[in-house]
Amino acid sequence: MSFPWAQEYKPQGAVSKWVDERLPLPRLVYNAVGAGYPVPRNLNYFWNFGVLAGVALVIQIVTGIVLAMHYYASVDGAFNSVEHIMRDVNSGWFIRYAHMNGASFFFIVVYIHIFRGLFYGSYKAPREMIWLLGVTIFLLMMATAFMGYVLPWGQMSFWGAQVITGFFSAIPVIGEPLRQLLLGGFAPDQAALNRFFSLHYLMPFVIAGVIILHIWALHIPGSSNPTGVSVKGEQDTVPFHPYYTAKDGFGLGVFLILFVAVTFFAPNMLGHPDNYIPANPLSTPAHIVPEWYFLPFYAILKAFTVDFSIPFTGIIIIEAKLMGVLAMFGSILLLFFLPWLDTSPVRSGHYRPLFRKFFWFGLIPSLALLTYCGGKPPYAQWVILSQIAAAYYFAHFLIILPIVSRIERPLPLPNSITEAVTGKPLETAAA
Amino acid sequence: MVRLVAFLVGLFFSGMLLLGLGDTVIKAIQEPEQPTAEHEFHETPVAVSFAHDGPFGKFDRGQLQRGLKVYSEVCAACHSLKLVAFRDFAALGYNEDQVKALAKAWKTEVPSVNPETGEAASRPAIPADKIPSPFANEVAARAANNNALPPDLSLITKARPDGTAYVYSLLMGYRDQAGYKNAEGKELLKEFPDAATPAGLHFNPWFANLNIAMASPIASDDLVTYDDGTKATKAQMAKDVSAFLTWSAEPKMENRKSAGWAALGFLIIFTVLAWMSYKTIWADKKH
Numbered sequence: 091m092s093f094p095w096a097q098e099y100k101p102q103g104a105v106s107k108w109v110d111e112r113l114p115l116p117r118l119v120y121n122a123v124g125a126g127y128p129v130p131r132n133l134n135y136f137w138n139f140g141v142l143a144g145v146a147l148v149i150q151i152v153t154g155i156v157l158a159m160h161y162y163a164s165v166d167g168a169f170n171s172v173e174h175i176m177r178d179v180n181s182g183w184f185i186r187y188a189h190m191n192g193a194s195f196f197f198i199v200v201y202i203h204i205f206r207g208l209f210y211g212s213y214k215a216p217r218e219m220i221w222l223l224g225v226t227i228f229l230l231m232m233a234t235a236f237m238g239y240v241l242p243w244g245q246m247s248f249w250g251a252q253v254i255t256g257f258f259s260a261i262p263v264i265g266e267p268l269r270q271l272l273l274g275g276f277a278p279d280q281a282a283l284n285r286f287f288s289l290h291y292l293m294p295f296v297i298a299g300v301i302i303l304h305i306w307a308l309h310i311p312g313s314s315n316p317t318g319v320s321v322k323g324e325q326d327t328v329p330f331h332p333y334y335t336a337k338d339g340f341g342l343g344v345f346l347i348l349f350v351a352v353t354f355f356a357p358n359m360l361g362h363p364d365n366y367i368p369a370n371p372l373s374t375p376a377h378i379v380p381e382w383y384f385l386p387f388y389a390i391l392k393a394f395t396v397d398f399s400i401p402f403t404g405i406i407i408i409e410a411k412l413m414g415v416l417a418m419f420g421s422i423l424l425l426f427f428l429p430w431l432d433t434s435p436v437r438s439g440h441y442r443p444l445f446r447k448f449f450w451f452g453l454i455p456s457l458a459l460l461t462y463c464g465g466k467p468p469y470a471q472w473v474i475l476s477q478i479a480a481a482y483y484f485a486h487f488l489i490i491l492p493i494v495s496r497i498e499r500p501l502p503l504p505n506s507i508t509e510a511v512t513g514k515p516l517e518t519a520a521a
Numbered sequence: 522m523v524r525l526v527a528f529l530v531g532l533f534f535s536g537m538l539l540l541g542l543g544d545t546v547i548k549a550i551q552e553p554e555q556p557t558a559e560h561e562f563h564e565t566p567v568a569v570s571f572a573h574d575g576p577f578g579k580f581d582r583g584q585l586q587r588g589l590k591v592y593s594e595v596c597a598a599c600h601s602l603k604l605v606a607f608r609d610f611a612a613l614g615y616n617e618d619q620v621k622a623l624a625k626a627w628k629t630e631v632p633s634v635n636p637e638t639g640e641a642a643s644r645p646a647i648p649a650d651k652i653p654s655p656f657a658n659e660v661a662a663r664a665a666n667n668n669a670l671p672p673d674l675s676l677i678t679k680a681r682p683d684g685t686a687y688v689y690s691l692l693m694g695y696r697d698q699a700g701y702k703n704a705e706g707k708e709l710l711k712e713f714p715d716a717a718t719p720a721g722l723h724f725n726p727w728f729a730n731l732n733i734a735m736a737s738p739i740a741s742d743d744l745v746t747y748d749d750g751t752k753a754t755k756a757q758m759a760k761d762v763s764a765f766l767t768w769s770a771e772p773k774m775e776n777r778k779s780a781g782w783a784a785l786g787f788l789i790i791f792t793v794l795a796w797m798s799y800k801t802i803w804a805d806k807k808h
Contacts, residue, residue, distance in 0.1 A: 131808045173604050173676070176773070183773040184780065328806060336799040343792025350788060354781025355576050358679060366680035366770075367672075376729065395541040410541075417534050424530075430523045470549035474542060481538035488531025492524045511807050 093312065095324040097125045122309065128327035129334055130315035132511050136206040137313065137334075138341030139199045144301065145342060146196035151294050153189040154238075161241065163287040165280050168243035169368040187357040193235050194360045195349050197383035200228065209449060211318055211437030216311040218429040223304040225425045227297055232384070232422075234293040237286040239381055240278070244365035249378045251278040251286075257391070260412040277371065317510045318437025319503055326507040377467055385464030386457055389476040390483070391418040392468060417480070424487050431487060434495035436503065444498040448490055456482040558716035562701075562709050564694070564726045566686035571764055576782075579775055580768055582614040587747050588765025589613060591758045594745045595738055596674060597628065599666060601654035604675035605769050608648040612772060620648045629653040667721050669734030678763070679770040685763050687727065692759035694727035695737040701726070 099120040101107040110117055120126045160179050162171035175182035204224070207213055213221035236254060240247045255278070258269040274281030312321060321327055328334070352359060360382055364375050380388050394414035399406040408416075424431075439446045456479040463479065466472040504510035572581035589610065592602065607624040615623065630643035631653045646653060654673075656662035663670055678684030698718050701709045703726070709716060718724045722732040739758045747753055768774070 131806055133808075170604070177604065177609070183777060187777070328808075332802050333806070336795070336802045339795040340792065340799045343788060343795045347785065347788045347792060350781065350784045354777055354784060357777070363680050363682050363684065366676040393538055393541065396537065396544045398537060413534075413537060420530070420534065424527070427523055427527060431527055433524075469554060470545055473545050474549070477538045477542040477545060481535040481542070484531050484534040484538070488527040489535070492527065 092121065092126065092309070093128045093321065093324070093327065095327075096121070096128050097329055099124075099126055122305065123335070124331045125329040127309065127312075127330040128321075128324070129313050129330050130321055130326060130507050131328045131333075132315050132317065132507050133313065133334070133337075134316050135341065136202065136210070136316075138338055138345075139203040139206060141338045142199040142341060142345050143196065143203055145345070146192060146199055147294065147297060147301070149192045150189060150196060151298075153185050153192060154291070154294065156185050157189055158291060161287075163241070163284050165243060165283055165369070168241060168283060172242045184353075187353050191349065191353045191357060191360060193238065194381070194383065195345075195352075196231070197235070199345065200231065201383070204228065208453075209439040210314060210316060211432070211434075211439065212314045213429045214432065214437050215429070217308075217314060219307040219310075220304060221429060222426060223300055223307055225422070227300050227304060228425075229422060230293055230297045230300065234290060234297065235381065235383065237290040237293070239365075240283065240286045241290060242365060243283060243369045245367040245369055245373075245375050246362050246365040246378070248278055248369035248371065249375055250380055251282060253378055254380075255282075257415045257418070260409070260415045262412070314437060315507060316438060316440065317504055317507060318441065319505075319507055319510065322506045322508075379465050382461070382465070385462075386460035387418050387421060387464070389460040389464035390421050390480045391415065392464075393417075393473065393476040393480040395473065395477075417484070421480075421483060424484075428487065428491075432491045432495050434498060434500065436500040441501040441503055442494075442498060443501060444494050445491075448486060448494060452482055452490070453486050456480075456486070558709065558713040559730050561707065561712065562703050562716075562726055562731060563729065564690070564703070566683045566690040566727065567693075569686050569689045569760065569763070571685065571760075571767070573764065573767060573774060576778060578778070581764065583749055583751075584761050584764045585613045585768050586615075587745075587749065587751060587757075588761040588763070588768075590745050590747065591739075591762040592674070592765055593627070595758075596762065597652075597655060599655055599662075599671040599735075601656075601671075601673045602652040602675050602769060603654060603673050604651070605772075606649065606651045607646060609772060613768070617648075624648050624650060627653065629655055632657070667734060671735070674766055674769065676770045678767045684770070685767045688766055689759050689763040690727040691725060691733075692737075692739055692762070693756060694725045695740070696724055696726060698724035 099110070099114075099117040101110040101116070106116065109115070117126075157175065160171065160175045160182065162168060164171075172186065175186050177183075179185070207221065207224065236250070240251045251273075255269050255272050258272060259265040261268065270276060272282075273279070274285060312327075315321075362379065362381075379385070391414040394410045394417060397406045397410050398408040398413060434442060434445065436442055439449055459475055459479040460483065463472045463476040508514075572578060572584065592600075607620055607627075610620050610623060611617070624646040627646045631646045631650050633642050633644045634640070635642040656665065659670060678688055681687040698709065701724070703709070716731065718732045722734055723736050724731060725733045739755050742755055743753050744758060745753050751757060771777075
């Protein structure tokens with residue numbers, strides 16, 4: 091679907107016409123990211139991050155395919171093959187550092203993209219499906235990133251794999267067999283490394299497939315916008331090309347400057363020194379931490395310290411460890427239900443005074459705190475802070491948001507996007 | 522229904538976390554964490570500056586050559602450098618013949634096979650070889666070193682936080698434990714009588730657990746004679762070998778930095794042009 095005023099693709103010349111009649115691929119692109127896609131005229135820079143996430147995926151796929159040409163998935167050879175890429179392969183150091191930091195930058199832009207969706211209510215009707223597919227992409231990304239981090243077979247690779255697959259053994263009865271099935275053995279070893287490599291190569295293409303669905307679903311209702319007010323007419327929109335291709339080009343430049351600055355001048359800033367030590371199953375690092383983008387979830391996992399038991403009987407119903415694992419997965423899975431937890435008809439946080447307070451003074455600080463505490467050793471002060479922050483995180487989405495949606499009195503919305511932009515009523519502000 | 526279930530789940534998770542919070546607070550009050558000697562006396566690397574620091578920094582070739590000399594005459598007795606090949610030494614400013622001579626003169630030979638009998642043998646190194654390790658395997662390395670394993674040094678400056686300064690600090694960091702005080706004036710053995718260094722280990726506050734198996738490798742001046750006439754003080758040797766090990770961990774650092782400036786220059790021009798076209802295209806649209 092598209093708006094009735096969307097520009098129509100008109101093939102120029104005989105060849106384009108011939109192609110358009112047989113396989114209208116140029117038409118598809120024209121309608122997806124060309125002049126045929128009308129987009130609200132008032133998008134701010136937060137709307138750049140979807141395109142940037144797509145670029146980050148392409149960077150990861152291109153650098154990853156080249157790395158796979160030189161990488162050797164073997165417990166004896168993986169670490170040295172990465173160093174071979176760093177030392178002997180032509181520009182291998184660049185490909186490898188770009189892939190390594192590209193993962194971090196992929197998560198940075200996706201986190202900002204998710205933040206945008208959370209604040210501006212992009213998950214609300216009629217865009218629930220876009221949101222569900224987005225959360226699916228996020229889950230796939232996490233699995234891909236985790237398996238990718240195992241491949242260099244350094245100390246953090248090995249022990250990270252050990253800890254993360256260990257979560258599964260917390261599940262009663264089927265946990266341990268499930269863990270062995272995942273690893274292909276009792277501990278991370280050759281079988282695990284081989285299958286992680288295979289899946290790490292596969293999953294980006296699965297992600298690309300879900301992204302196509304994500305964009306398809308986006309083109310049904312069209313893009314949301316910072317006011318959250320639906321598009322009312324042609325004056326509210328501009329064609330994607332050239333307006334947003336130009337704006338995205340500028341955003342891409344800024345993104346690449348930051349990415350290049352880190353990749354070339356501080357390439358190990360976001361990594362962990364221990365991963366430059368070859369994996370050693372007999373020597374546990376003093377302090378096992380995941381990559382920075384997993385730290386909030388790692389903090390949630392560690393925040394559960396008491397068993398759920400019947401008081402005074404000593405009967406344990408759910409062990410603390412299992413609860414931590416459930417909560418960690420739950421903290422992401424609950425996002426699937428967000429469109430039905432936040433029932434406020436107003437999308438944008440700008441017009442929701444109460445929501446905005448909980449968002450800025452509750453959710454954002456608690457996520458920042460979880461990220462910070464996740465990287466800290468398990469001393470009491472960090473555990474206490476993560477417990478407070480994690481309790482707030484769950485309460486925010488599962489308890490506070492539904493109540494806020496019910497009791498909040500939203501601010502008056504502008505009548506239309508054009509009115510919000512020009513400050514003039516719709517009738518007089520024909521652009 | 523969704524909201525009711527969510528409410529209960531949220532109540533359960535948040536409730537268990539708050540119970541846990543109470544538990545953690547009570548435990549922290551009842552049994553506060555005891556300070557440990559490692560925690561109180563471990564030192565972070567000292568500040569030390571090198572020619573290769575910063576976004577424009579380049580390696581000092583003379584320093585790398587001096588560092589190689591320290592490595593080959595001191596460190597290489599125990600520590601391998603498996604990821605570096607002799608041919609890589611061309612990057613230190615040696616010509617082809619010098620690299621060949623370096624390889625041939627290396628103290629440890631390369632393991633090989635006698636072509637006639639098939640028995641294990643060894644041969645002098647050639648430029649294509651990786652630096653031969655001082656010990657045949659881990660068991661031999663441990664047997665010769667009081668059961669401690671000297672780590673490979675190829676990546677050591679990337680495998681430790683602030684690695685270059687760490688190597689320098691560690692080499693310069695051997696102290697007499699009796700009466701040792703940290704910067705706060707606390708005396709180690711008074712605060713932690715149990716932290717006395719066990720026999721066979723050596724006290725060094727820059728090592729993670731304060732006691733390192735390696736005896737001070739550059740305990741005195743003039744362990745090596747530099748070809749360029751630089752006086753081989755302890756600090757000079759420590760600094761030179763730290764620089765050399767920075768190169769061995771990141772031999773492409775100079776390519777990386779120069780390519781980085783080229784990429785940044787290109788991207789800044791691109792971004793300015795993109796910004797100008799963005800402003801031009803949107804000039805007629807209020808947004």
